[in-house]
Amino acid sequence: xxxxxxxxxxxxxxxxxxxxxxxxxxxxxxxxxxxxxxxxxxxxxxxxxxxxxxxxxxxxxxxxxxxxxxxxxxxxxxxxxxxxxxxxxxxxxxxxxxxxxxxxxxxxxxxxxxxxxxxxxxxxxxxxxxxxxxxxxxxxxxxxxxxxxxxxxxxxxxxxxxxxxxxxxxxxxxxxxxxxxxxxxxxxxxxxxxxxxxxxxxxxxxxxx
Amino acid sequence: xxxxxxxxxxxxxxxxxxxxxxxxxxxxxxxxxxxxxxxxxxxxxxxxxxxxxxxxxxxxxxxxxxxxxxxxxxxxxxxxxxxxxxxxxxxxxxxxxxxxxxxxxxxxxxxxxxxxxxxxxxxxxxxxxxxxxxxxxxxxxxxxxxxxxxxxxxxxxxxxxxxxxxxxxxxxxxxxxxxxxxxxxxxxxxxxxxxxxxxxxxxxxxxxx
Amino acid sequence: xxxxxxxxxxxxxxxxxxxxxxxxxxxxxxxxxxxxxxxxxxxxxxxxxxxxxxxxxxxxxxxxxxxxxxxxxxxxxxxxxxxxxxxxxxxxxxxxxxxxxxxxxxxxxxxxxxxxxxxxxxxxxxxxxxxxxxxxxxxxxxxxxxxxxxxxxxxxxxxxxxxxxxxxxxxxxxxxxxxxxxxxxxxxxxxxxxxxxxxxxxxxxxxxx
Amino acid sequence: xxxxxxxxxxxxxxxxxxxxxxxxxxxxxxxxxxxxxxxxxxxxxxxxxxxxxxxxxxxxxxxxxxxxxxxxxxxxxxxxxxxxxxxxxxxxxxxxxxxxxxxxxxxxxxxxxxxxxxxxxxxxxxxxxxxxxxxxxxxxxxxxxxxxxxxxxxxxxxxxxxxxxxxxxxxxxxxxxxxxxxxxxxxxxxxxxxxxxxxxxxxxxxxxx
DNA sequence: GATGAATGAGGTTTCATTCAT
DNA sequence: AATGAATGAAACCTCATTCAT
Numbered sequence: 001x002x003x004x005x006x007x008x009x010x011x012x013x014x015x016x017x018x019x020x021x022x023x024x025x026x027x028x029x030x031x032x033x034x035x036x037x038x039x040x041x042x043x044x045x046x047x048x049x050x051x052x053x054x055x056x057x058x059x060x061x062x063x064x065x066x067x068x069x070x071x072x073x074x075x076x077x078x079x080x081x082x083x084x085x086x087x088x089x090x091x092x093x094x095x096x097x098x099x100x101x102x103x104x105x106x107x108x109x110x111x112x113x114x115x116x117x118x119x120x121x122x123x124x125x126x127x128x129x130x131x132x133x134x135x136x137x138x139x140x141x142x143x144x145x146x147x148x149x150x151x152x153x154x155x156x157x158x159x160x161x162x163x164x165x166x167x168x169x170x171x172x173x174x175x176x177x178x179x180x181x182x183x184x185x186x187x188x189x190x191x192x193x194x195x196x197x198x199x200x201x202x203x204x205x206x207x208x209x
Numbered sequence: 210x211x212x213x214x215x216x217x218x219x220x221x222x223x224x225x226x227x228x229x230x231x232x233x234x235x236x237x238x239x240x241x242x243x244x245x246x247x248x249x250x251x252x253x254x255x256x257x258x259x260x261x262x263x264x265x266x267x268x269x270x271x272x273x274x275x276x277x278x279x280x281x282x283x284x285x286x287x288x289x290x291x292x293x294x295x296x297x298x299x300x301x302x303x304x305x306x307x308x309x310x311x312x313x314x315x316x317x318x319x320x321x322x323x324x325x326x327x328x329x330x331x332x333x334x335x336x337x338x339x340x341x342x343x344x345x346x347x348x349x350x351x352x353x354x355x356x357x358x359x360x361x362x363x364x365x366x367x368x369x370x371x372x373x374x375x376x377x378x379x380x381x382x383x384x385x386x387x388x389x390x391x392x393x394x395x396x397x398x399x400x401x402x403x404x405x406x407x408x409x410x411x412x413x414x415x416x417x418x
Numbered sequence: 419x420x421x422x423x424x425x426x427x428x429x430x431x432x433x434x435x436x437x438x439x440x441x442x443x444x445x446x447x448x449x450x451x452x453x454x455x456x457x458x459x460x461x462x463x464x465x466x467x468x469x470x471x472x473x474x475x476x477x478x479x480x481x482x483x484x485x486x487x488x489x490x491x492x493x494x495x496x497x498x499x500x501x502x503x504x505x506x507x508x509x510x511x512x513x514x515x516x517x518x519x520x521x522x523x524x525x526x527x528x529x530x531x532x533x534x535x536x537x538x539x540x541x542x543x544x545x546x547x548x549x550x551x552x553x554x555x556x557x558x559x560x561x562x563x564x565x566x567x568x569x570x571x572x573x574x575x576x577x578x579x580x581x582x583x584x585x586x587x588x589x590x591x592x593x594x595x596x597x598x599x600x601x602x603x604x605x606x607x608x609x610x611x612x613x614x615x616x617x618x619x620x621x622x623x624x625x626x627x
Numbered sequence: 628x629x630x631x632x633x634x635x636x637x638x639x640x641x642x643x644x645x646x647x648x649x650x651x652x653x654x655x656x657x658x659x660x661x662x663x664x665x666x667x668x669x670x671x672x673x674x675x676x677x678x679x680x681x682x683x684x685x686x687x688x689x690x691x692x693x694x695x696x697x698x699x700x701x702x703x704x705x706x707x708x709x710x711x712x713x714x715x716x717x718x719x720x721x722x723x724x725x726x727x728x729x730x731x732x733x734x735x736x737x738x739x740x741x742x743x744x745x746x747x748x749x750x751x752x753x754x755x756x757x758x759x760x761x762x763x764x765x766x767x768x769x770x771x772x773x774x775x776x777x778x779x780x781x782x783x784x785x786x787x788x789x790x791x792x793x794x795x796x797x798x799x800x801x802x803x804x805x806x807x808x809x810x811x812x813x814x815x816x817x818x819x820x821x822x823x824x825x826x827x828x829x830x831x832x833x834x835x836x
Numbered sequence: 837g838a839t840g841a842a843t844g845a846g847g848t849t850t851c852a853t854t855c856a857t
Numbered sequence: 858a859a860t861g862a863a864t865g866a867a868a869c870c871t872c873a874t875t876c877a878t
Contacts, residue, residue, distance in 0.1 A: 008841090028326045030239035034869060044843050049870065106325065112380055113322035116315065117237045126384060153399055157392035160381055161400065167380055168373020171321055175335060183366035190362055191370065191400040242851060253860045254853085264852065446744045448657035451872060462839045463874085473873065524743065530798055531740035534733065535655045544802060571817055575810035578799055579818065585798055586791020589739055593753060601784035608780055609788065609818040635862090661848060671864050676849070 013051050016041050020058050025106050029059050029114055063124035066111055070128050074135045084148050084192060086139045094166055098173060099181045106174040133159040222260050225250050229267050234315050238268050238323055272333035275320055279337050283344045293357050295348045303375055307382060308390045315383040342368040431469050434459050438476050443524050447477050447532055481542035484529055488546050492553045502566050504557045512584055516591060517599045524592040551577040640678050643668050647685050652733050656686050656741055690751035693738055697755050701762045711775050713766045721793055725800060726808045733801040760786040
């Protein structure tokens with residue numbers, strides 16, 4: 001019985017979170033009413049409140065789901081030695097997720113905005129992005145040791161720029177779903193590998209100051 | 210009299226927008242009440258409604274102000290021929306603004322979120338970023354013609370990636386105001402100029418496939 | 419079987435009433451939820467509803483319990499002839515109960531308030547106090563016949579005043595549990611026996627108009 | 628303008644408190660809805676909330692009004708030297724108020740019950756009764772010095788018993804509005820002056836142990 | 837008999853907007 | 858022009874009660 005109970009509880013929470021995500025994607029956190037969520041999940045008011053003590057908790061659960069999503073991404077990077085190819089694997093995993101599951105990511109801008117005003121969300125979002133940056137920075141450090149990346153660059157700053165590749169794309173794709181992710185990837189790869197700058201591609205000219 | 214009137218009107222609107230921006234930065238669009246705005250601007254309810262027909266109009270004006278902010282940035286890029294150095298000038302202008310006027314930019318994530326749900330805001334924000342992308346893409350195109358940038362890259366995609374440098378930084382700086390902008394700039398410059406990839410920096414090795 | 423059934427039923431009802439009393443003492447009738455009662459009794463929702471048809475019935479049972487409590491008190495007065503000493507026995511019984519079982523009585527103020535708005539409770543509380551007053555009035559009447567109490571006083575009014583000694587103490591003790599009951603008793607006894615007024619204690623002065 | 632404003636504010640608060648008192652007397656604090664209060668005061672929801680931040684504040688204001696009511700009573704006692712006659716003046720003032728303004732006092736039992744569960748109300752009600760007890764105790768002390776009251780009685784305990792005369796009557800009158808206050812007063816006076824105990828009235832017998 | 841998840845009406849509170857002064 | 862009190866629809870949340878299992 002506790003087994004069934006627990007599973008039921010988790011299933012209901014998932015049901016609610018799925019429905020809430022649909023609503024939030026449609027109207028944003030603060031414009032979505034609890035009634036919207038009830039209608040979408042086909043649950044009664046009281047049922048929703050049995051699983052979440054309030055709207056804030058549902059929003060917090062969204063942030064948590066975002067953390068898990070990012071955690072899975074980082075798994076894609078593990079295993080290989082730290083090289084540019086690790087970064088490419090990460091990028092590939094991320095861009096694939098975005099291309100084939102775009103709606104899920106459309107909540108991120110809402111979460112960013114919420115994080116700026118709501119300490120509870122800020123904590124979760126902050127932990128998420130710190131985790132991602134740390135993993136990338138570590139990879140960059142290893143790549144520097146292996147002579148693949150300019151050792152004078154601060155790995156933390158590099159991680160921030162790489163995160164920007166992702167965050168910028170999430171935002172732009174949300175605002176313009178027709179955006180072609182693969183073209184974007186091509187440019188990112190060119191920048192990471194020195195193929196952006198024409199001189200490098202052609203080989204050996206000294207870069208401009 | 211119409212002159213005085215018009216100036217008075219514009220001054221009041223500015224007063225309201227300044228106060229509203231403070232509130233919005235503090236609590237977000239939908240958590241800020243009209244009373245918050247009145248308290249912050251030290252204006253009466255009726256006064257605010259004389260200059261704006263409702264809260265939506267104030268939010269729309271925020272989006273408009275964002276458009277102007279970006280417009281000024283683009284001015285910084287004009288004048289020079291389209292080269293990597295143009296991009297650097299743009300970057301420098303942007304990063305300076307962000308470093309010395311961080312609070313202004315902290316409203317952007319709120320605007321992005323709003324743009325995703327609110328057609329009126331989406332139009333303004335969309336026009337803004339399309340404008341920025343177009344200007345950058347044009348510069349890239351010229352740089353490609355001058356042999357400075359890999360001609361196989363799609364200029365629009367390049368523009369999107371460069372916009373990501375900016376958007377990502379705005380977001381990260383808002384979430385973590387202690388972020389060191391100049392370290393970030395250094396990495397961006399390295400990527401744009403081929404100094405990121407170790408091979409290019411050392412000169413002439415063939416890049417990895 | 420009916421015997422066992424009946425006992426089981428009564429036992430469960432007692433269990434529920436004990437738990438409910440704890441809750442009501444803590445939060446009052448209308449702020450206590452059925453869930454509070456379930457938690458306190460460690461019974462399920464359905465179980466409670468099997469023994470009581472609703473919250474109102476539980477509250478009514480509380481009033482009934484109060485009636486029984488008072489009934490026991492009156493037993494303490496029976497047996498002796500109607501004299502001041504009968505009243506003293508009543509007072510002693512009551513004050514002892516209060517001193518050693520204070521929490522039970524702390525529900526009375528809640529019942530008084532409820533009686534004022536809820537006809538069902540008013541009936542029970544009214545019957546209770548009418549019973550107490552009648553018993554006391556009868557005793558007073560007898561004491562008057564025996565020349566112990568001023569015969570010009572209305573026995574009903576005397577009963578009301580004596581009830582006030584009790585009700586006032588219940589209230590004051592509930593609000594301030596450190597109250598010393600025995601000091602209070604001493605004063606009550608002095609008033610009942612003419613020891614309050616200094617003149618009487620010293621013997622024979624004519625009282626003030 | 629501030630003058631008018633302030634008066635308007637006070638007038639509205641009074642209007643709301645009057646209406647709320649009617650509702651509370653009818654249904655009790657927790658059974659009265661804000662809508663009841665709005666209907667009774669003929670004000671809108673928002674208007675009520677402009678003057679009171681919530682139902683709790685209105686209840687607290689009721690407690691405060693009770694404090695003022697008691698404060699006025701104590702004024703009736705001041706001026707004379709501390710004697711039994713002071714107490715009679717207090718009693719007379721109180722019993723008159725009760726006889727001619729019964730509904731006002733019917734809220735007291737509700738306040739007592741609330742005081743037992745609600746710390747904010749407990750503070751106000753506690754302060755009120757402490758104030759009344761202190762004033763009475765002081766009078767008793769003076770009466771003892773003047774040889775009018777048995778000096779062996781604890782003045783604080785005497786004050787508590789006298790308060791019981793009042794509290795008991797308030798409760799009984801609320802439950803049974805036909806109660807004859809003057810008969811009650813007569814008994815109280817008899818007890819205070821030694822006329823209750825027949826022995827004293829007849830003069831000079833030694834009281835029972 | 838027992839359970840506790842589900843219901844949904846109804847409660848409290850908020851706030852964009854209006855309008856008499 | 859300016860004021861700010863008033864409005865009331867709509868939001869969030871609670872909880873007595875029911876009923877499928």
